[in-house]
Amino acid sequence: MKMTNRELKEIIDLWNFKPEVKRKLSEIIDRAGEGKPAHLFRYYCPDKKKDKVSKLERNFASRFGSRYALAVNSGTSSLITALVACGIGPGDEVIVPAYTFFASASAIVVARAVPVIAEIDETLTIDPLDIEKKITPRTRAILPVHMRGLPCNMGAIMKISRKHGLKVIEDVAQAAGGTYRGKMLGTFGDAGCFSFDAYKIIASGEGGMLITDNEKTYIRAQSWHDTAACWRPNRYERERMPGELFCGENYRMSQIQGAIALVQLRRLGSYLSALKKRKNLLSEEIKNRPGTLSLAPVNDTAGDCSTGLILLADNGAEAKKKILELKKKGVPAGGIYDQTVRDWHIYKFWEHIIQKKTPTDEGCPFTCPHYKGGLPEYSQDMCTATLEILGRVVNINVEENWTSADIRKIASLVAGRR
Ligand SMILES: Cc1ncc(COP(=O)(O)O)c(C=O)c1O
Secondary structure (H helix, E strand, C coil): CCCEHHHHHHHHHHCCCCHHHHHHHHHCCCCCCCCCECCCCCCCCCCHHHCHHHHHHHHHHHHHCCCEEEEECCHHHHHHHHHHHCCCCCCCEEEEECECCCHHHHHHHHCCCEEEEECECCCCCECHHHHHHHCCCCEEEECCECHHHCCCCHHHHHHHHHHHCCEEEEECCCCCCCEECCEECCCCCCEEEEECCCCCCCCCCCCEEEEECCHHHHHHHHHHHECCCCCCCCCCCCCCCCCCCCCCCECCCCHHHHHHHHHHHHHHHHHHHHHHHHHHHHHHHHHCCCCCCEECCCCCHHHCCCCEEEEECCCHHHHHHHHHHHHHCCCCEECCCCCCCCCCCEHHHCHHHHCCCCCCCCCCCCCCCCCCCCCCCCCCCCCHHHHHHHHCEEEEECCCCCCHHHHHHHHHHHHCCC
């Protein structure tokens, strides 16, 4: 049953969308007459102006400076698609940080490769020194995650990748709009993967984007994300490059998600610059009032697009005490690692991977005959440096409505007395 205009308008009215979002959504509804179905499928749009997914892809590629952008239905599916498109699969290992949302690691398993978990450093991103230690003859890729909008050390990571001939797939789910040395995050490696889920900088409920400069990676990604329908100019074209055509999934984005993400993308610059202004002021104020907490190092402060300010205490007990004290005074402070709370962002709680659980008893990829060598020894205490660092974190959430006076007051509460 096709959706009518009236049904769609009813749905749109359910949410308190800004008028600009409502307008964009209305544009994709066929206004030719009540009862006519709206075209929500991302392909075959009869009216180019209503094809919001293609427009989102064009605008995203141009905003991020990549040759190709492919819209998908989640950040997780963008990671799986990137891995498959880069030719990673059975027998391969991919290095991923111990601190990231579980999806970064599970995407590797879904692509039938084996995740190798590396420590983070005090920047809360993957430690390049530990990447080098984790490389084996089976390593095919590094999957750095710009966690919390904090840029990874892309200089060091790209150097390692070149030295060892590894692919780099950046997880930019939490860092849309961030940069490293002036270059957009997501454009350093072979592919950049974004999430537009409800909690991300660009939020369309669900959704994601894959960017790349490589034509073959893009074509393979298109095939994987669309049940290998081969979306070249002519759908039924023969393979142009070997390994281009294979069975895939369905990770397509709908026109509704596209319309919302398009409006959010337009606001990205102004949102991030307002956030940066408040965060820079807060960190300057904290720097000027030495206290028991220090600002965590950032690989590139100018490119940081985190919505929080990360501070480090001398030890976990100090961090806990300070968080309680700040919370009591109304400061939006929080920790990251509390041993009593399960958190899918910390490897220690990734039971599925630690116990090598799989949907069937065959246990692929952990029992894959193509995997030659000893599997990584996963355990809850395999990345102790990561747990130690995360335990010392005091995060101050930078809020949109803070005035300069609020920020000064918060800085003085954060500094406290020595
Ligand atoms: C770092 C990271 N990677 C991947 C994902 C997965 O994104 P999605 O929820 O859109 O599948 C998330 C989502 O929270 C994330 O934070």
